[in-house]
Amino acid sequence: MPKRPSGSDSVTLRQVSEAAASPMLRGDFRQLASGASPTWAELADALHFSLGDGRIWLNDQRMVLIQSQVLGRLRQEIIDAFGMETAKGIFMRVGYMQGVRDAELVMKRFPDQDLTHALAAGPRMHTLEGFVKVVTRHFEFDREKGFYHGEFHWHDSSEAAEHLSHHGLSAEPVCWMQAGYPTGYTSTLFGRPVLFRETECLAMGAAHCVVIGKNAEEWEADAPEKAYLGLQWKARHSAPSTSAPAASPLNETVKPERDEVVGVSARFLTARLMVEKVADTQATVLLVGESGVGKEVFAQQIHRLSSRARGPFLPVNCAAIPENLVESELFGVERGAFTGAVASRPGTFERANGGTLFLDEVASLAYAAQGKLLRAIQERKLERVGGTRLIETDVRIIAASNVDLAEEVRAGRFRQDLYFRLCVFPITIPPLRERRDDLPLLADHFLRQFRLRHGRHVRGLTRRAMDALLAYDFPGNIRELQNMIERGVIFAEPDGQIDLQHLFTGSETRSAKPENLALNRLGRIDPTGLQTDYPENLRKSRKPEYPAQPRETALEELTIAENRLFAEALAQSGGNLSAAARHLGISRAKLEYRMRKAGLL
Template sequence: MAGRRQDRKISLAEAAQQQGQRPDRGTSRALEDGASPTLRDLTEVLHFALGDGRIWLNDQRMVLMQSLVLGRLRAEIIDAFGFETARAIFMRVGFMQGVRDAELISQRFPQDDLTRALAAGPRVHTLEGFVKVTTKHFEFDRTKGTYYGEFHWDDSSEAAEHVAGYGLASEPVCWMQTGYPSGYTSKLLGRTVIFREMECAGMGAPRCLVIGREAEAWGKDAPEREYLGLEWRARRRSPAPPRVPSRASRPAPAMDGGVAVGVSTGFLRTRLMMEKVAPTDATVLVIGESGVGKELFANQLHDMSARRSGPFIPINCAAIPETLVESELFGVERGAFTGAIASRPGYFERASGGTLFLDEISSLAYSAQGKLLRALQERKIERVGGGKTIPVNVRVVAAANVDLSEEVQAGRFRQDLYFRLSVFPILIPPLRERRDDIPLLMSHFLRLFNAKHGRKVLGFTRAATDALLGYGFPGNIRELQNLVERGVIFADDERQIDQHHLFIGNERLSSALRLTDMGRVEQVPESAADAGRRQPSSPGSEVEALRHAEHALYARALAAADGNVSAAARALGMSRAKLEYRLRKQR
């Protein structure tokens, strides 16, 4: 009847999305064909940085390794320690890999429901090249704590390498690949899920059949618990040598931006040196280019020291006039000079019991350097116009953005002060030498500025990530921070930051490599600004070239989305209405 309408059946995931929450149960049958994140969506987060020797899967650094090499390593571990220990090692490696990829999916696609996130696991597993995964079926009920899934694996590299080394096996041998879905699914569900091979190509089967269930469903006879490190037997435990605390055990980056963030070798070396010197009272000289975060590292050094309860007093020596250096550092007695109507403590007294940070120490006048040297040697000061010495209990951390040894040779910096400051020098490498930290810093600053400006920007497009990974960053971390803040302000809510949101000034971009959805590696084109610097042209031709480039960009996006304007707009980081307007304008 015309006055009645038939209610449309919707899936549990759709109902939950309409209510603004993620479902606690679901099934793979509820997923529509092509549900995001698709394999194409996932290839968008895989980046090859040209010339840097780095491959990124979103913010995770990846490596390419021949399957043969991994097979040889596997064989040596089997021969040295036996099958049981080798199985435990490789299952544990796969488990950790699955956990990390689950974190990646949760971060990159935060709005997708749990069913879609679970369905993305086989696609990421396939993308990483170990095996081709086909989902037969899975279902879960997080409230009841149940999960069941069946998957087919074709062309398992692990099975192939085992057969090549040992022939057909009498039991399943895809250990690392079994650990992977166990870690991935357990991380997303928040409870232990164990996957087990029921058929294995390493045993002569045409392909592998894998079943995953909650740990309790396998019963007490589940050796995977021990292999995955969930229930290590006492006989397997052995004393571990002392080590530097891992990144996972350290405080998470604070939302106020007050924690130095990094995973690169250069960053970890700097962090280790800070941990060594922090418990002492030694004078520290922090060396690094402008914008690398010298004050941030100095503040963190203070927080790691026994003086953390005392004040941290930073001073920009370049901002103090030469005539006021002594009064600012050591204080003033009343009547010392015209206008001194009251006694005032200097920075040394104010930092008593804590840390005094002298930034841009090289800018101090030569005469002021001598007065500072005396204070450091004697640990006593005299206020300007005062007649008594005042002992000071302060730790000094100095910073310079130039090579002080060269300043000494040029006669601009006192040699004795240089040796007094350089008790424990710490070099902070520039950002271009610690590119491993860029993806982590991008995510950190995105969270920071989303919170600061009340925005809901989702992340970075592939083009933006490629550009940032290949950029030279003459302004170091301060410039990256500014670029991300600019992108957060410029981009629309619920969208991603694109390259044109970031580089709107005179920044010069470099090239990077990226992986297309068809598996080809192509070079990212240089920026229009770079092309314009090398090839002068008239204003009219530049406008026409820009118009053609814009038209080609929209055409490629539409072709990649099979003519779907909404999908093309999402890929370009703009609204559908904005894209439709620009398409009409070009006709």
Template sequence: MSDIHYPQNADLRSLVRFCSEKGLIWLHESRMILMHAAALSELRKELINSVGIDQARRILTRMGYAAGARDAELARKIRGNQSLQDAFVVGPQLHMLEGMVHVTPFKLDFDEDAKHFYGDFLWENSVEAEVHVREFGHAEHPVCWMQIGYASGYTSAFMGRFILFKEIECVATGRNRCRIVGKPVEEWPDAADYTPYYEADSIVSRMLELRSEVDALRATLERRLPPPSLIGSSAGFRHAYTLIDKAAVTQVTVLLLGETGVGKERFARALHEMSPRAAGPFVAINCAALPHDLIESELFGVERGAFTGAQVSRMGKFERADGGTLFLDEVGELPLAAQAKLLRVLQEGEIERLGDDRTRKINVRLVAATNVDLHAAVKAGRFRNDLFYRLNVYPVVIPPLRERVADIPLLVEAMLKRFGALHGKRLAGVTDKALRALKGHAWPGNIRELENTIERGVILAPQDEWIEVEHLFAGPQDFEASQLGINDAGSLDSADAEDATDALCKQITAAGIGLDGLEQALIQHAVKEAKGNLSGAARLLGITRPQLNYRLKKKETSL
């Protein structure tokens, strides 16, 4: 990571002025607007649907380029007497202040006199990637067109030559964050593929190309998609799914590896559904959930009289799965005796019931899964070396949820539908703040933990309303404002607002209202404004619902 540090942005925040009486917002001498991300999403959708994806990309890229060029003019005015680097990073800082994306410099190397420039930046919380995925799902190519136009426009105006930025990683393609690289246009060998998006073009002339756009979109929709039981488009998910897809048409034994709760059984079921055995049974057994003295009879069956209590002969899981797929979860927990029999099944394709002296041929596809390190188990003597190499023919690693952040919105959407139907709840969805909290959580329990969290939110959220942060987590969660990225607006107070605040404070102190009295008055006012909705009152006060509950209980106790 670069050692570049941003200077304090107080000089930039001070440029923002609100004039609500006249409906004006100013950034220095340039008029600005506040726009809902949902409005940008609708504009983007209409452009793509109306004029095609290429023309929409051109329009948005040129919009961003124009905005970047204007901010470059401001950078020279504001920090013209500071170092060249501090002056340049006005662009990234303004881009963040304007709510578009969080920018982290990875590498920055430029020389104004030599007109040399190379910049490598990491992007997080991209609004364009977020709204694109919301409307169209994940994409094959980067989609932050307006933001990449801004970076190119700002740097080109600052350096006095065309600096072309390319987005080499994008959240919309399944990455955990976006990444951009910029350098002079002539240094890009494929620059001709990108420069047309910065040039003016007639929409009418482009309309003739819409047929090819439609054909391309149709081909994209017709490509093979994962079954409904598997949800995700992140790079890690797609890699695991590709391996499953290739193995499905074969008879190879598959070993699924991953932490607890990542969805290994879902992948096993998907493998079965995509295979020629789909019409046969899918039988799953958790080896860790059975006592060791019962595992062999459960897997291989038992003959009558094999042991005390065996009154009838009974098929085991292998026989029940004949013609289909057997999923052995937590295979690392099998006792050594059962491991030896399992090895024989894999090698000979036949089983022998407990207490029987004859063998039975079976036709079973085996899928095993474990969250333990089988290499270490072999070294420790807890797992047979020969069985390990027999199972490890085709390993598939399923990434943990913390490495699949891009999949969280898709998973949440599917879970909301499922749990909403289960519990008879109609909900508007998950708030932006709650979704950002979900993305920022570490998820040690992976998808299983996410399911539990969403089900809790569905149950606690009021009918027809939004799921908020306090509905999701069992205890009070004080998510950092910097993590959620939603509490920075307070730093944009204008001088007029500061004057109004001073005047208000003078009135309060002159009236002799104490701090406790002021707090209670504010709470009562907020509850009244929210018509008794405590979640709404908490939002008005800028605190969480649990924090408001605490203050209300404190008031009751004092009475």
């Protein structure tokens, strides 16, 4: 048996699982210790507001605040337009997808949790999001037998309240979206379909809603939930492993590295849609955007989606070609054309024949070279330097510029005729500071990429590291983020997390971080440090709400708060120093040193 924490007569489920000869494949809600992780505080810490920036985040998922009455009115209109059964299916599907996403969030944020703790986090997540207060009565499962059974009570369901206000008392349960949520959440974690059905409902006159969850096959054969959710009940989502140790990132299947177009923000999706529209044509494309936004990655994507995908993709950095060598590099050279030309050599146009030629930083070409480029693009024929015969080429041109070519034309530095030849289908790629919604996705993409490349086991980014990235302006755009994540992977401790000190080690200037959702004693949001819109002179004249403390007193209170944090983390982990250190995002040695120094060990 595992050792018990001093002064305690109980052991945690995690300790039992770690001490067992094989990982536990079954669980019971009664096995959970009170305050089992992930706690309310840990889940609430994942929710934060990017004040003044129009964004709310739940870990790396963007959220929105919407009035319950708006959902109620939308629900009423869908019922009136399509009928009760169609509305039921729509809202149940919405709840299902919300549960799936929250299950993925819990698996990502708390990867070391066993299945029992991960399942127990579902009702807390559901309550945190404000739809209903969930009270867990009981749940148990056996993964080997594929068995699950749970009972939950819902109090103050917003969905039931809205139904009552629009339709009065109902003859059947109406919390459709809320029933879909645990179905999606539990099925994702459990790895097989688990259906939740409301048996009593506030809208039917009951004191509260009662929900039962069972394996899909245990409900009657014509369970309508299957049709509502549009699922064939295939295990499409991997659950947290309890039959083997969690796979290390080093054991991930190594795929050939290829840059990918990643993002979900509105401006990014607009650019990607334009890429998809033009890719299967032969049109010339002009990519415009700041340095580092990924213009070459977009060009590669256009090539991959085109009919020329089997042909070569040849990138040319026009800024790196000396002015006197532009013609020979682009069009090739015949033997003896000039001193040193000992052999004939094809240029980039010939080598890209049948494929795509990507001209990066095309604005840096000399004025004379621009004329020769225009002729080759326009006539689809070229002559090698020192040659006498015309060579036909079949090349698609994708050009890129980090400056406004129209402004360059007005300034007389770029040929107007070449500009119109290149600007057949312009695509503007937004800078990273204008697509902050994509930061978590990009960070995760680069994290997986560099873990494989450098053979480092890094678990991810800490919450405050992600907060800092979300607030940073990224003058170097995607390239700078890529460098920071690679730096973090190299710098972070093995099996640890990437923190602020691992990311911001260069000349980067961090912005004020987004505010976390902190609760004051009255339970209200308390965004400390919130900047106001007062004029500077008025802001300076406002008196602080509390008198400033002496420096010594402030430091003492900071030390006390730190020691309390360490003690709470150790208590929540059942006396396991390593687990407490992981929870705090520091190394075990650092935590042990600080606790011994404070006399806590």
